Amino acid sequence: MSKTIQELTDEMNRFVEAMGWYRDESPSPQTPRNIAISLALEAAEVLEHYQWGEEAEGEELAEELADVALYLLQLAYLEGIDLEQAVADKLAANYERDWAKE
Numbered sequence: 001m002s003k004t005i006q007e008l009t010d011e012m013n014r015f016v017e018a019m020g021w022y023r024d025e026s027p028s029p030q031t032p033r034n035i036a037i038s039l040a041l042e043a044a045e046v047l048e049h050y051q052w053g054e055e056a057e058g059e060e061l062a063e064e065l066a067d068v069a070l071y072l073l074q075l076a077y078l079e080g081i082d083l084e085q086a087v088a089d090k091l092a093a094n095y096e097r098d099w100a101k102e
Contacts, residue, residue, distance in 0.1 A: 005084045009073045016074065032078045039071035 003011075016022055021030050028034070046064045049056035076083040 005073065008069075009077050009083075012070050012073050013077065030074065030078065032075060035071055035075045035078060039068065039075060042067040042071055 016030060020026055021028050042064065046061070046068060049061050049064065073083065075081075076086070
């Protein structure tokens, strides 16, 4: 069953709360900066699956993509960004771009 971005964000937040990572004394502070760094690191791990070939193993790639998605959801949450609206706005803007000139 598919879930909305908000439902996934809520589940991600329940997990982070359960781990205690939103607490002030957490050894892994969930600040926007730290989450942005984690997002970039996880995205780089996606690249590792293609480092020496054109194909990636599906299940392992899916896990890495899920890590990227979770950090993205968390960063949007921490920064107060409506990710669904941001994606819709970006798609609309992309339709208006002149891709031939880029």
